[in-house]
Amino acid sequence: AKSLGRNTFQLYSDMSNKGLGKKELYIQSRLAQAIRDERIGVWFQPLVAARPAADGSVAIAGFEALARWHDPDYGWVSPASFIPMAENLGLIGELGHLVRRQALAQFRRWLALRPDLHLAMNVSKRQLFAPDFVDALLADVEQHAVPPSALTLEVTESVALLDVEFAEERLQQIVAAGFRLSIDDFGTGYASLSQLHELPVSELKIDISFVRRVHTAEGARVVQAIVSLAQSLRLRTVAEGIEDEATAAAMRQLGADLLQGYHFGRPAPAEEIRV
Ligand code: C2E
Ligand code: MG
Ligand code: MG
Ligand code: MG
Secondary structure, eight states, rough: OOTTHHHHHHHHTOOOOTOEEEEEEEHHHHHHHHHHOEEEEEEEEEESSSSTTTTTTOOOOEEEEEEEEEEEETEEOOOOHHHHHHHHHHHHHHHHHHHHHHHHHHHHHHHOTTOOOOOEEOOHHHHHHOOOHHHHHHHHHHHTOOOOOEEEEEEEEETTHHHHHHHHHHHHHHHTTEEEEEEEEEEEOOOOOOHHHOOOOOEEEEEEHHHTTTTTTHHHHHHHHHHHHHTTOOEEEEEEOOHHHHHHHHHHHTTTEEEEEETTTBBBOGGGOOO
C-alpha cells in the first residue's frame, strides 16, 4: 500500500507477518495488551534556543514527546519498531491517543510554570490519514486545556509527500485548527521546492544524518543550503541529534533556530525534568 490517500481500506490489510523475526512476533503479540493496560508511556527531550540567553545560559524552548515501552520480559522496545507495528495492526489510533493524553497532562503542568513552552509530538502516516485524527486531537487538547498553538506536530517528509494532495488537505485542517506543523527528518525525502512551498508547515527539522556531517566542508554546505531554503520560506529550523558542543557551535553558526540532542538532554521521564 504505497499510496495511502483516501483509500483507508488498504491501510489495515497488510498485516502479514512476512519478514518478522521471533522477537518481533513476540513483541507484536504483546502490543495490544500493553496499550490496553496503558503500559506505554512518554518521555520528553528538550529543544533549546540556538541563541543562548544574555547570561550565557541555554534556554529550554520546549519538549518533544517520545513514546516509551518497557516489556517486563523483553526489556525496552524501540518506538522505531513498535510504532510501525501499531500501524500495521490498526492500533495506532489508540496508541496515539494514549501517548497524547499522557504528554498533554504533563505539558499542562509545565505550561502553568512556563506559558511560553511548546510541545512537539510525532505523528505517523496512518495516524495522520485517519479520518477522525483532527477531531481526536482537538478533543484531547481541549480536555487538557492546552492551546493548539502550543503544539507542534512532527510529520516526516516522506509522509507529507505520500499523497501530496491528500496530505496537503489534511495538513491544512490541522493548521486551521491552530496547531503548528514541522517536517521531521527533513532532507531524507524528496520534497520539491514547490511542494514545500504548498505545505502549510512552519518548521523544518534537519535530519540527524546531516547534523552528523556538519564538520565536513560538504556537510556544512548541505546544512547551509537547508537553512537558507528554510529562511527563504520563512520556516524555523531545528537541528536534531546534537551530541557535542562542536556540533552545537557549528549549527548555531549556520543559523539553526533550535537545537536538540543528547548534548542538551536525553529523553527522560517527566520526574527527572526541571523547566
Ligand atoms: P524522531 O521523531 O526523529 O526522534 C528522534 C530520535 O532520535 C528519538 O529516538 C530520540 O531519542 C533520538 N535522539 C535524540 N537525540 C539524539 C542524539 O543526540 N543522538 C542520537 N543518536 N539520537 C538522538 P526514539 O525515541 O527511539 O524515537 C524513534 C522514532 O520513533 C522517532 O524519530 C519517531 O519517528 C518515532 N516515535 C517516537 N515516539 C513516537 C510517538 O509517540 N508517536 C509516533 N507516531 N512516532 C513516535
Ligand atoms: Mg520527531
Ligand atoms: Mg527526527
Ligand atoms: Mg528521526
